[in-house]
Amino acid sequence: MSFINRASRALHGYPASSKLLVLLTLSSGGIVAYADSQSETAAPTELNQNEFKKKRVVVLGTGWAGTSFLKDLDVSSYDVQLVSPRNYFAFTPLLPSVTCGTVEARSISEPVRNIIKKRNGEIQFYEAECVKIDAANNKVFCKSHFENNMIGSEDFSLEYDYLVVALGAQVNTFNTPGVMENCHFLKELEDAQKLRRSVIDCFEKASIPGLTEEERRTNLHFVVVGGGPTGVEFAAELHDFIQEDLVNIYPVVKDLVKITLIQSGDHILNMFDERISTFAEQKFQRDCIDVQTGCRVVCVSDKEITMKVKSKGEVTSIPHGLVVWSTGISTRPVVKDLMEQIGQANRRVLATNEWLRVKGCENVYALGDCATIDQRKIMDDIASIFKAADKDNSGTLTVQEFQDVVDDILVRYPQLEIYLKNKHLRDVKDLLKDPEGKDIKEVDIEGFKLALSQVDSQAKSLPATAQVAAQQGAYLSRCFNRREHCKDNPEGPQRFVGAGRHSFAPFRYKHLGQFAPLGGEQAAAELPGDWVSIGHSTQWLWYSVYASKQVSWRTRVLLVSDWTRRFIFGRDSSRI
Numbered sequence: 001m002s003f004i005n006r007a008s009r010a011l012h013g014y015p016a017s018s019k020l021l022v023l024l025t026l027s028s029g030g031i032v033a034y035a036d037s038q039s040e041t042a043a044p045t046e047l048n049q050n051e052f053k054k055k056r057v058v059v060l061g062t063g064w065a066g067t068s069f070l071k072d073l074d075v076s077s078y079d080v081q082l083v084s085p086r087n088y089f090a091f092t093p094l095l096p097s098v099t100c101g102t103v104e105a106r107s108i109s110e111p112v113r114n115i116i117k118k119r120n121g122e123i124q125f126y127e128a129e130c131v132k133i134d135a136a137n138n139k140v141f142c143k144s145h146f147e148n149n150m151i152g153s154e155d156f157s158l159e160y161d162y163l164v165v166a167l168g169a170q171v172n173t174f175n176t177p178g179v180m181e182n183c184h185f186l187k188e189l190e191d192a193q194k195l196r197r198s199v200i201d202c203f204e205k206a207s208i209p210g211l212t213e214e215e216r217r218t219n220l221h222f223v224v225v226g227g228g229p230t231g232v233e234f235a236a237e238l239h240d241f242i243q244e245d246l247v248n249i250y251p252v253v254k255d256l257v258k259i260t261l262i263q264s265g266d267h268i269l270n271m272f273d274e275r276i277s278t279f280a281e282q283k284f285q286r287d288c289i290d291v292q293t294g295c296r297v298v299c300v301s302d303k304e305i306t307m308k309v310k311s312k313g314e315v316t317s318i319p320h321g322l323v324v325w326s327t328g329i330s331t332r333p334v335v336k337d338l339m340e341q342i343g344q345a346n347r348r349v350l351a352t353n354e355w356l357r358v359k360g361c362e363n364v365y366a367l368g369d370c371a372t373i374d375q376r377k378i379m380d381d382i383a384s385i386f387k388a389a390d391k392d393n394s395g396t397l398t399v400q401e402f403q404d405v406v407d408d409i410l411v412r413y414p415q416l417e418i419y420l421k422n423k424h425l426r427d428v429k430d431l432l433k434d435p436e437g438k439d440i441k442e443v444d445i446e447g448f449k450l451a452l453s454q455v456d457s458q459a460k461s462l463p464a465t466a467q468v469a470a471q472q473g474a475y476l477s478r479c480f481n482r483r484e485h486c487k488d489n490p491e492g493p494q495r496f497v498g499a500g501r502h503s504f505a506p507f508r509y510k511h512l513g514q515f516a517p518l519g520g521e522q523a524a525a526e527l528p529g530d531w532v533s534i535g536h537s538t539q540w541l542w543y544s545v546y547a548s549k550q551v552s553w554r555t556r557v558l559l560v561s562d563w564t565r566r567f568i569f570g571r572d573s574s575r576i
Ligand code: FAD
Pocket: 060, 061, 062, 063, 064, 065, 066, 083, 084, 085, 086, 092, 093, 094, 095, 096, 128, 129, 130, 131, 166, 167, 168, 169, 186, 187, 188, 230, 332, 334, 367, 368, 369, 370, 464, 465, 466, 467, 468, 469, 515
């Protein structure tokens, strides 16, 4: 397809506002990056006189949570050491684009040393894997892996005053036989690069003389397991790659290609608004992507994938050329080991309090995919809340007394705000009404318990997304930076259990929306305020948001030039 065709197809029919948005977003990204570059050139800080007093912070992981924590951390107060087996940060939402060569791996990764050099070299980075966290002795044990036969020990340990665990998660196979050995994954940058080569392998293998048509079809049968955002985006990318590029260069086998998407639930993208899920299913049907819902994969061999069709109770097997497994995440062994040490062995994920401090540890914080916030229940503290609110100790609460503490309750127990919103209650005092809905002047402890009894059902765990991880990193660095100040000037809510105020407000997640690219230059988005946007304009919004969210000017320029290159020349099908 010529450049003119591609460009006109890309721009045709899009509102001018979308194009303007792209320009504005890119230019605002430019301003941010310019500011970054200014800070890079700042004079190195003087050696801190009190350096020996600096607290030692060890950060594990260079993903979304770890790098976001380091970005604004005040290194003049801390001696920071960073450990990760990857010496780069990867922009994971664009991994599916790497699998088909829409963007190059290096365009979405930023060397960690580039990121930390902005901190005047005050952060030490070690390329190694943390193999054990010894929470009782404030120590982490690490091992580096280098392919070449280099001299010196590979093992070392680090002591810390504070530990920040940002280790992410690993793929979840649900112990399905054959998955580890025979499937591709899409979790790390290396997975995406491997997948890109394997897709081309399937086409080259199918083009070799002497194969039967059935063998060619099998080699070109791409199966994606998991109908979440990653699986759907990969299927859409692959479809575009095949239709826009590969059919032109593999004309002999072009009619033999098939993509199957297997989903255990009844719909794909079922965490999105129903309109998005329906649109995606209809689009995939038009694109001849075979979506098989209600099927659970029971085993995968090198030649076949076997699944149970829930509605019929039947077990069927289909031959495949390549399987991509994208069904969710599970806890890394090093995190599981820590959980066992601190009495969290029976939990699925590492639990923290609302300030991201690991439960059972004084000085260990965990954020991102490796942790979950264990939101305190309002009903566990109901007697203390009542007592704190009942200033005159009368045994009953007036509406005024309740209103005096309600701001603190809303900050400490965010589930109350969600409850009010879902019940369409404008004012918290609407909670204190009698069964006929009439205002009441006072409420006793039993009435108070009744009024708030349903609130805790609204407490939900946060999704494992980059957005959550990045916001948690930024929140935690702010807490670290203000630790001394907030000891004397607490800025958190009143303590209902115990006296005084919390030093900081608990972490609060702000959902900024989420995208699902669906191929053919169309995307769907759930935007704040329950807005849903689907179609070509949304794809332009996706381009602008993702370009602006890049961590550096370098990756931003590389990314935009990759997209432009793809419009002009198509994707590169070399197996490199
Ligand atoms: P990661 O980003 O996974 O970082 C973990 C870090 O820990 C890595 O640097 C890793 O090398 C390091 N590490 C691992 N083991 C060790 C060890 N033993 N010792 C030391 N370091 C270690 N989220 C969105 O919000 N929007 C999206 O569009 C989106 N798309 C996605 C697409 C794909 C294909 C994938 C895989 C994920 C996507 N996500 C998206 C989810 C998002 O990537 C994760 O939620 C996010 O990466 C979590 O950040 P994290 O810092 O907790 O973990």
